[in-house]
Amino acid sequence: MSDEKKNNEDRGDIKEALMNLLNSSATGGNQFVTFSIANEEYGIEIKSVQEIVGHRTLTYLPNSPRFVKGILNLRGNVIPVMDPRIKFSMQEVEYDKTSVIIIVKANQKNVGIIVDQIKDVLTIESNHIEDAPELSDRIDSKFINGIGKVGEKFVIILDVNKIFSHEDAQQLAA
Amino acid sequence: MLDAKEDKQFQERLKKIFVEEAQNLLADLEEQIVILDPERPMDILKEAIATVFNVVHSLKASTGSVGHTRLSQFLHSFEFFLDDIRKDKISINAEVIDQIILITNEVREGMLFVLNNDIDPPLEPLKFDNVVKIDSKKNAQASVVEQSAAEVTASSSLSILDEVIALEPLKMPEGKLYEINLRFGPGVMRGGNDPILYFKMLKDYGEFINLQCDSSAIPTYSKFIFDELYLSWKIHYKSAQEKKLIEDLFVFVRQESDIAINEIKQEQTTKNATATATETTTAIEAVVATTSSPAEEKTPAAEKTTTSNVSFTSKMVLTKAAKDNDEAEETTGSSSNKNAVTSIRVPIGKLDELVNVVGELVIISSQVKNIIKEIEDRKIKKNLETKNEEASRLIDDLQDRIMNVRMVPIDLIFSQFYRLVRDLSHKLKKNIKLVIFGQETELDKNIIEKISNPLKHLVRNSIDHGIETIEERKAKGKSPEATIELKAYHQEGSIFIKVSDDGKGLDKERIYKKALEKGLINEGQNLSDSEIYNLVFVPGFSTAKEVTDISGRGVGMDIVKKAVNELRGDISLETQKDIGTTFCIRLPLTVSIIDGLLFQVGAQIYIIPILSIDETLNVQEKQVHTLDGNREVVSVHGVNSNLVRLHHLFKIPTGITEATKGIIINISINGKKFSLLADSILGQQQTVIKSLDKNFEKVAGVTGATILGNGDIAIIVDPSEIVELHKKSIPYLKTLTQKNIN
Structure with a gap:
């Protein structure tokens, strides 16, 4: 119980710090918001991140692709939310209290991505980012912009435009 | 016939409409000019030129309709030039783009001149050699010698x-x-x-x-x-x-x-x-x-x-005159600037923001109501309740008013047609009467703006191609006076606009032949009558034998259809040889607000437009039948209607799968009856449609979403799309239709 509470507080702190950062640094050339999905760390360029909201009940949208978990109301705007686990063909899990929705701007549209946990905001210089491997055992490499190396750990940098690309959406709907 | 007083009012109204329209079109033109930069990729340039073409086309029509012949002719010549570029007869290079920008500036100045002075500007139609060369100044100079202003009525032989x-x-x-x-x-x-x-x-x-x-x-x-x-x-x-x-x-x-x-x-x-x-x-x-x-x-x-x-010899003066109009007015003491517009243009996004804020207010007000319930002091409680009720009444009022801002009567565009019909029928020596019904029908401003040009196309098309000359009509034993009817009305949650003429009707043979020539259909292809008629909506099809300034050059029915579809509407036609042709446009009432019925399926709330609903009812076991082995129908008042299981269609888990346990919502689509099965009905509410395309894409069966009072989202369903989905998703219906075909 106390662990969970602490966890929540931590998350709150990170979120707050992150929002401050989002507000203060408009440029953020090589800064990435990192998060985890299935114990793997991923990163998204900070400039495409609009907002981070806690997980909430989504409204199911009939006839939409399976990876669209539903839509949510963000101050009067309707925003579709996707689960990258489905997109990346991973095992689906129940969302819990640490689940977070990152609202990103992809292809001029605001979309939400459900992630297990928000981790950090990291600066990764471009010379520390390697090209995506041709083959990845975890996710399809077409969604990956590169692999960033931070100290000893690796961060998979995602291409938000591709993970929510229109053609894909159509294919899956069909 | 209009009497003089009506006519005067009518002219004033025309002018007002023209000014508003022209301002909008000019704004569109400005946007495109910014894009026209030889450095940009070809496809972007082409698209921009195509847009300029469309704007010029519309400008031509509207200037023509208020009698600014010279400007209209100037635009007509410009349109030719653009059309050649559009059709790759002239290749796009920096020089051509410069020309376009140059001429566009002249168009702009000419338009401003018209708007400010209400007189036809001294512009001459452009003359293009194969190699495009125009010296705009020289051109303007030449225009001083007027050629087109000499006009006189038929009653006198005076010029x-x-x-x-x-x-x-x-x-x-x-x-x-x-x-x-x-x-x-x-x-x-x-x-x-x-x-x-x-x-x-x-x-x-x-x-x-x-x-x-x-x-x-x-x-x-x-x-x-x-x-x-x-x-x-x-x-x-x-x-x-x-x-x-x-x-x-x-x-x-x-x-x-x-x-x-x-x-x-x-x-x-x-x-x-x-x-x-x-x-x-x-x-x-x-x-x-x-x-x-x-x-x-x-x-x-x-x-x-x-x-x-x-008129002025130099184009600089033209601009100057436009700018210095106020001064000029002072000195002449005339009231040449009658076109001052008392309305302002507001981006629709601003209204949407207002609607959002009001929505938040509604939510907060209901939360306050809940808090008040917990107050123990009866006097304070009572006072707060009264005040909160007042506040929510005001909020409702505010909401209504904001919604209302968008609605305008269709008369705004219908009334332009008296002039158009009268002028064109004179020009073509046809005798045409215009009859208008339902001009008070209200439509969203967004729709009004976008439907005006398609309607003009339809009416022009009827006059130009549909209606016969007086002699032809007499020979056919028809009344020499032809009738064009414009009609608008509400039905089934939609607005219908019909444009009918009593002309010769569409020529089936000719359409078929033409489509064959253009490669739109294949030799020997078997088409039903309505399929043939609908070919006129296919891009690249135009039956006009030659280019006239009346119904354009093939920028015809396909553009009309596209425009209507963009408004979430559709267009159909009915025609009968020598009886006439009717185009029927169906449009949503508004692009953003509907009166909806809230119903529940599974754990979620859905909304269906109230106007599409015939009735809601509970049914008994004996009313539900299965026909043809697996087609479920509900028999209501002795009429069978297809049962559409929404939980099945939307793949929503629910406890209610029996038609007798849920509630039936009866709707009519194209005259056919369907019964939607929902779990329960929650009530009705005016809702703001939030489009899904903005952040996602169009989803079949769904018009959009709306945000309910408690902040939850409800999905707004599109009745006709649901019926389509139903037909597709149910295999037995597929086989059934196939059987019928075979």
């Missing part, structure tokens, strides 16, 4: 004589400066006196410095008397002659006229000289009605007739 008095660029002559106000008597020309003579005489004795013509006295065409003079002039004139001599020039007309000649004293002179010297006004053209040579020209647009024209 209006154009005459031009060219003035040299300003150099101050020696002598005294006079201000001359010439207001000839209205009947002056009947006495054989032509005002132009006086200008010529004045020119013999001195020099014009500035000349202003007041044309504000010109009446509407119905009151226009051809040999009456409606113009007056104010002249700054420099002459070595004495005032007496100048006065004597007017001796024959002084009695019936109001002529004032005043010498301007020296210090005034300098002041005036500097004032006028800054202007580059170099020529004044006066087109004066006079009783001379007969002419056969009779362009209907000219009935309203531009009897007077102040």
